[in-house]
Amino acid sequence: MMRARMIGDDLAELAVTDSAAARAVADLLRESGSFEEIVPTMRAVTVQFDPLSIEAADVLTLLTNAKRDAVEGAAGEAETLVVPVHYGGKDGPDIELVAASAGLSVAEFIKLHGARDYPVEMMGFTPGFAYLGGLDGCVTAGRLETPRPHVPAGSVGAITGFSCIYALAGPGGWPIIGRTDFPLFDLDKEDPFRLVPGMKIRFEAAR
Amino acid sequence: MTLFISEPGIQTTIQAGARRGLRHKGVPISGPADEISAALVNRAAGNRPDAALLEITYGGFAAALDGPLTLAVGGAEADITVNGLKVSPWAPINIGRGRRDIRIGPATKGARVYLAVRGGLKADQFLGSCSTYLPAGFGGYQGRALKAGDELVIAGTDANAEPAAVPASLRPFISEGWSLPALPSAETDWLSSASRARLFGAPFLAGRQMSRMGIELVSDDPLEVREKGLPFSAPVFPGTVQCPGSGHPFILSADAQTTGGYPRIAQIIRADRHRLGQIRPGDQVTLTEVTDAQARKILATKKAALAAFLMSK
Numbered sequence: 004m005m006r007a008r009m010i011g012d013d014l015a016e017l018a019v020t021d022s023a024a025a026r027a028v029a030d031l032l033r034e035s036g037s038f039e040e041i042v043p044t045m046r047a048v049t050v051q052f053d054p055l056s057i058e059a060a061d062v063l064t065l066l067t068n069a070k071r072d073a074v075e076g077a078a079g080e081a082e083t084l085v086v087p088v089h090y091g092g093k094d095g096p097d098i099e100l101v102a103a104s105a106g107l108s109v110a111e112f113i114k115l116h117g118a119r120d121y122p123v124e125m126m127g128f129t130p131g132f133a134y135l136g137g138l139d140g141c142v143t144a145g146r147l148e149t150p151r152p153h154v155p156a157g158s159v160g161a162i163t164g165f166s167c168i169y170a171l172a173g174p175g176g177w178p179i180i181g182r183t184d185f186p187l188f189d190l191d192k193e194d195p196f197r198l199v200p201g202m203k204i205r206f207e208a209a210r
Numbered sequence: 211m212t213l214f215i216s217e218p219g220i221q222t223t224i225q226a227g228a229r230r231g232l233r234h235k236g237v238p239i240s241g242p243a244d245e246i247s248a249a250l251v252n253r254a255a256g257n258r259p260d261a262a263l264l265e266i267t268y269g270g271f272a273a274a275l276d277g278p279l280t281l282a283v284g285g286a287e288a289d290i291t292v293n294g295l296k297v298s299p300w301a302p303i304n305i306g307r308g309r310r311d312i313r314i315g316p317a318t319k320g321a322r323v324y325l326a327v328r329g330g331l332k333a334d335q336f337l338g339s340c341s342t343y344l345p346a347g348f349g350g351y352q353g354r355a356l357k358a359g360d361e362l363v364i365a366g367t368d369a370n371a372e373p374a375a376v377p378a379s380l381r382p383f384i385s386e387g388w389s390l391p392a393l394p395s396a397e398t399d400w401l402s403s404a405s406r407a408r409l410f411g412a413p414f415l416a417g418r419q420m421s422r423m424g425i426e427l428v429s430d431d432p433l434e435v436r437e438k439g440l441p442f443s444a445p446v447f448p449g450t451v452q453c454p455g456s457g458h459p460f461i462l463s464a465d466a467q468t469t470g471g472y473p474r475i476a477q478i479i480r481a482d483r484h485r486l487g488q489i490r491p492g493d494q495v496t497l498t499e500v501t502d503a504q505a506r507k508i509l510a511t512k513k514a515a516l517a518a519f520l521m522s523k
Contacts (some may be wrong), residue, residue: 008396009393009502010395011393011395012393012479012480012505012506012509013480014395016444016445040234040447042233042234043234044443044445044469045442046442046444047444049444054506054509055506055510055513059502126236127443127467127468127469128443128468128469128470129467130232130235130237130343130348131237171348190336195337
């Protein structure tokens, strides 16, 4: 099985089983202070380092040891945020497309979308973009043929298997089903991003 | 003290230091696409290497300013004039008292011209850096590219050395043909053996899709890659070469997104990523495979050569 390997002269990647394992490894690696970037995703942890400060072989050892020593947080402790969403209309221009991909009416889709909790699997792509796992398998929408250059902050999207939230405005190719006014970004906080991998999101239709 | 923008050109932004350590929140590093040219121009103006300066894409820029002050220009090749008189790049330009016009002509080689004013430019700090990130609209000057009529204020806080000309040996070589040292990356073995051989060695053309996010590489013969996409989005970085289903790879640059779904088929080495900022559409680009040890040696040599000048007072 593939373990830690170099993927560039200043990049190394460690394969893991899921996002919870990736986060546990990333948290442990952060304590080492040896890395410029530590990026946990759904199947890997990738690190960037200065090759003039640390040898590649030592990086691979740090990664392998972190995988051995990492302790995952208990699943039951995850914080759940209730996020009110304005579904459809100009806030969610693609909701018909996404509902149709599931063979549902828009009203049925909204009910389905609010019926379960979604774990924040990872952040990435653009600033504050959160990948939420666990969307009902009946939704089979893909990414838009032509990405939008500007998706407003707070937009909520959905594709096969995933929902997403844009904490900040940015470009994007996901079909957009709605938008939330929930404060997702606060520069006055030490960590300005409200969504953190590991927490859970429950959507409800805003009034 | 103020810089009055009269012609901003196609895309001029304020760039400063990298926005490091936030890729796990989806935040790109940004900063100058050619960070070595930017650092050298800052040093020529007597600034810290990461002082806020202008990144002027393809030249074609004009501004008025009130002297006395010192500035420096370098990066892509372009004519520079002050009140119609030609001045040299890569060296301090001393502006006398009174209103002067500075004009930078179209870039004839390379893509990005840097203009630093002694003392640095005032800019919006966001998540630890003043660099502009256009897609989300933060940093720099109101998070956007400059427009005619914008007035930039000189910070005055970033001067830390005497202005000095950049030694000729340190000035980046701006070309129309680029040989970029690269290493195989996570999904390089997804390429057919013929495509792998072409990726490392055959010339590509830089396509019209060029931005601070990346550069498209075009050839008559698309690369063959085993799978069109990754099952799960994976981290990408400046210098990552991705290959979408079209078989036309692209190289990510300073504003690279933090994760992506296309196979990562090569990684431009750390020492040479600054050169990505000077590649323009139509340039020839060749990737040269190097070893990890060679990459480290190139980095150490380059860093040592630059350090003496950049750290000089």
